[in-house]
Amino acid sequence: MNKRVVLGFLLLLVVYQASEGLQTVVARGNPLGPALMLLALALAWPVGRWIDGSGWRAFGLLRPRWLGLLGGGLLLAILAKFAAEALALGLGIETFAPMLALPVSALGLLALTTFIPSLAEDILTRGFLLRFTPKPLGFWAYVLASALLYTGNHLWRFDWGLTEQLRLFCLGLAYAAAAYRFRSLWAAVGLHWGWNFAGAALSQAWPTTLADAASGRLVSAAVHLLLFAVIAGWVHAAQPADNPSKV
Incomplete structure (x- = not known):
């Protein structure tokens, strides 16, 4: 593999992980964490x-139809998040408090603060694999490799238990399948961002009490497995596409 690819990946990985570590474990609330994510x-x-x-095109960005892919993925993920919450409510995994009014300005801030890390992580865990591998990856090889990389990238959550690792892996399957199917990182970014944005907005506008965290994670995993199955079926039914290394 090209040494520049490896060194470039390691540089982004170190900066990304430093940001995640500060924001989730070491110094929550410290502005250096978000600043490093922007970096x-x-x-x-x-x-x-x-x-x-x-430049950006190296990772499958700045592609034709990018806005439609981003918007479509965003909407689909928001609907999936609402479906997951409804399922958790129906199963008694979560109980909801009364809804709170959430200003438009707050939604805008949540949209921005969930978009930036989603895009940065997608570049790391899906963008590099989409183009820079020693030989072109097929659908299953790409999806599995990306899902494993996405799971491993959450190293600050390794102590959250097996259900969290399973949840992350299932999320990674769905997002990687979208990136591969459309040969564009924006398809994955839309799904990833939409899920994170909807989760952040719901947690503020409609607070919940979680009776069983492990079961809640399994619900998220199941919803993403369904998304993955739909996208994988689409890939199978579609005409053979161009080589992902040529996006």
Whole structure:
């Protein structure tokens, strides 16, 4: 594998993990954490330029129809999140408090603060694999490799238990399948961002009491497995597409 690809990946990984560690474990509320996340995203452009001269395009970004893919994935993920919450409520896993009014400005801030890390993580765990592998990956090889990388990228959650690792793996399957199917990272970003945004908005607008965290994670995993099955079936039914290394 190209040394520039490896070094570029490691650079973004270190900055991303430093941000995650600060925000989730070491110094919550410290502005350095979000600043490092912005840095990880900003560094992706010069890294892409260094690897093959294409900047953001190196990771499957700036593709045709990108806005439609982003918006479609966003809407689908929000609907999936509501379905997961409804299922958890029906199973008695969660109980809901009365809804609270959430200002439009708060929704805008949540949209921004969930978009940036979603995009940065998708570049790391899906964008590199979409183009920069020693040989082109088929659907299953790409999806499994990306899902494992996505799960491993959450190293600050390794102590959350097996159900969290399973949940992350299932999320990774669905998002990777979308990236592969459309040969564009924006399809995965839309799903990833939509799920995170909907979760953040719901937690503020409609507080819940979780009776069983492990069961809640399994519900999220099941919903994403369904998303994955739909996207994988779409891949199977579609005409053979171009090589993912040529996006």
